[in-house]
Amino acid sequence: MSSRKILNNILKVVVSCLAVYYVVSRIDIAEIMEKVRSADLLLLLAALAAYTISQLAASFRLRNLFNLVPITITQKENIKLYWLGLFYNLFLPGGVGGDGFKVYLLGKYKKSNLKTVIGAILSDRVSGLSIIVILLLVFIPMLDYNIPFKNLAWVAIPLVAAAFYLFLYIVNKKLLPAFPRVMGWAICVQMLQMLSAVLILASLHIDARHMYDAYLFLFFLSAIAGSLPITLGGIGARELVFLWGAQYLGVNEGSAIALSLLFYTASAITALPGIIYTIKPAAILKES
Template sequence: MNKWLKWTLKIVVTAAALYLTFRKVQWRQTATLLLSADGIWLLPALLFYNASQWASAWRLQYFYGALELFPGFYLNLRLYYRGMFYNLFLPGGIGGDGYKIHYLFRRYHKPVRELLTATLLDRVNGLIVLGLLIVLIAGSGLLPQGLLPFPAWLLPVAYLLGMVLFAALLRRFLARYFEVLPRTTLISGLVQGLQLTAMICLMKALHIHGPLLPYLLLFLSSSIAAVIPFTIGGMGARELVFMAGAPLLGAVPAQAIAVSLLFFLLTAVSSLAGGFISARNGDNASS
C-alpha cells in the first residue's frame, strides 16, 4: 500500500475515533480540565515516561544480545527514540521498528528474519507483563458483577496457563531468547511501573481524587489498543477505550479522556527528541 495512502487512512481512523469519543464526552468539560491542569506535575510525568523508554531500550538490548548483536546502549537508545519519532511524525512505510531493523541490518549484516524475531519478542514480552497487570487489577474485585461471562478468578488461571505455554514454545523453538526471558520480564515490570507512575502524576495534575485503580486499569487496557497500528501514535484508540470503560469502572469520563490526551502529549513531546537526534547525528545506516 502506498505510504501516503496508509498515512491518510491513519489520519481518518484517528479522527473517526476522536469523533466517536467526543460524541459521548463533552469537549468543553475536557478542555476545562486540561486548561486547569497543575503544571508542576507534568515535569515528573515526563521524566517517568522517558525513564520507561530508557528501560524499554535496555530490555531490547537483551534480545539483541541473544543474537550476539551488541550495538551499545547509547546507539540502541538513539535508535529507540528515532523509532518513536518515525512512528508518530513521519508518514513513512517502515515505521519505527522497521527503521531499527533496517539500520541494524545495514550496519551489522544480521539476517532480517532474526532481527525481526528479536524485535517482535521484545514487544510480546512487554505485552506479557501488561496483560499480567490487567489480570491482577481486573481480578481484584474492581470489575462490576456480570461484566464478564465467566467468574473473574478464571482470568489469572487462563493467563498463567497461557504464559506456561508461551515459555514452553519459546524454550523449544527459540531457546536463545528463553535464556534472557527472566531478566527482560523484570525490566518489563519496571517499564510498566514507570508508566503507571507517570499516569498517577498526570492524574495529580488534573486534580483527580478518589480511587486510582479504575484509571490505571483503563490506561493499561488502552495501551494494548494503542499497539494496533491503525491510528497515529495510538491517539483515538486510547481515548475510545477510556470513554467506553470509564462508566463501567466508576471513573469520570471527562477526566479519563483528559488524562488520556495528556499522556499522548507526553508521548509526542518525548518522540520529538528522536527528530533532533536524527538531525544532529545524521543517518549512518550505510556505514
Template structure:
C-alpha cells in the same frame, strides 16, 4: 520512540531499527524482524501480567471471591508466553527473563505516570485509580492499530467512562494529556535523527553472543 510515535501504525520505529541494524552490521533482516516481533510479544505479556494483578484488586472481583484465580492465571500466562518464545524464537530464549522484567518495569512506570495525570486533574478513590490504569493498559494494546494511539486511546477512555461511571470529560482529557506528554518526550529523538550518531558495539561479549542469534 520518536519513529514509533510519528510514523503511522506505531511500529515505524521497529521497522527503522531493523533497517539501520541491517545496514550498519549486516545482520539478517529475518532474525532482526523476529527480534522486533518478540519484543512486541514480550511487551504484550508484560501488559497482561499487570492487568491480571490489577484485576485481582478490583472490588467486584474481590466481592465475587475470584481473587484466588489470579495467581493461577498469572503463572499460566507467563508459562505460556515462555513456551511460545521457546517454540517460535528459541534463539532468544536466554534473554527472555531479563527482557520481560524490563518490559514490566517500563509498563509500570507508564502506569505511575497515568496515576499522576489523574491525580493532577481530579483526585479519585483508590479503586478508580485502578480502573483508569486497567483502561489505559487495554488502550495501549489497541493503540498499535492507529497513528501512535491518538484517537483510539481517547475513544477507549470515553467508552469506559460510561461503563465504569466516571466523568467522560476527565477520561478523555487523561488520554489526550498522555498523548501530548508522549509526543513531547518523543521529540527529543529528533536530535538523534538529525545528528545521526555512529552506532558502535560497546559490549563485545554481548554483541558476539547477539551476533550468533541474528546472523
C-alpha cells in the same frame, strides 16, 4: 512506498479521524480543557520524567535481546536507535515505522540477519504486551463491575508468562536465556508508566482514589487498543477505550479522556528528541 501501503495508511488516518470525531462529539471539551489547565504542573513534570525513564528501561530490555542475536551494539548506540524508533513510531503513519527502520539500519550497518533482528524487536514488543495483559488480570478482581469469573483472573497470569516463553522458543531459541531479564525490564517499564498515569491522575485533583484501579485498568486496556494496527499511532483507539470504559466502570469520562490526552502528550514530548537522529540516521551506528 507501494500503493497498498499508501491505501493502508489512508485507511488508518480515516479510522483515527472517525474515532476522534466520535469521542469529541460525546464529551464536554470545555470541561476537559479546564481539567488540563488546572492540572498540577509539578506532578505533570514528574509524570513526564517517569515516562521518559520507562523508555530508557525499554531500551535496556531491547538490548538484552540484541545481545543474544547477537548484535554488537553499544548502549549509547542502542539508546539513539531506540529514540529514533520512538519518533518514527509516534509521528509517522503505520505505528511500526520506527521498528522497520531499526531493522534496516541494523541489517545494513551491523550486517545482522534481518530475520533474527525482526524476531528480537518483535519479542521486545510482545514482552511489553505480556506484562500489560498480566496487569489487566491483576486489576480485574478489583473492579466494581460484574465480570464472569473475575476472581479467577489471577490464575491466568502464569499462562501469560508461559505463552511469552513459548513465543521466544518459536521465534528464536537463542533468545530464551533472556526471558527472566526481559520480563524483569518489561515489569519495570510498565510500573514506571503506571506511575506516570497515577501522577497524571493526581495532577487532575481526582479525589476518588478508590477508583484508581478502574482508571489504571482502562489505561492498560487502552495501551493494547493503541498498539493495534488499525489507527494512526493509536490515536482515537485509546480515547474510545477510555470513553466506553468510563461509562461501564462508572468513572468520570472527562478525567479519563484527560488522562489519555496528557499521557499521549508525555509520550510525544519524550519521543520528540528522536528527530535529531533523523537527519543522519546512519551516523548512529558504526559500520562493522
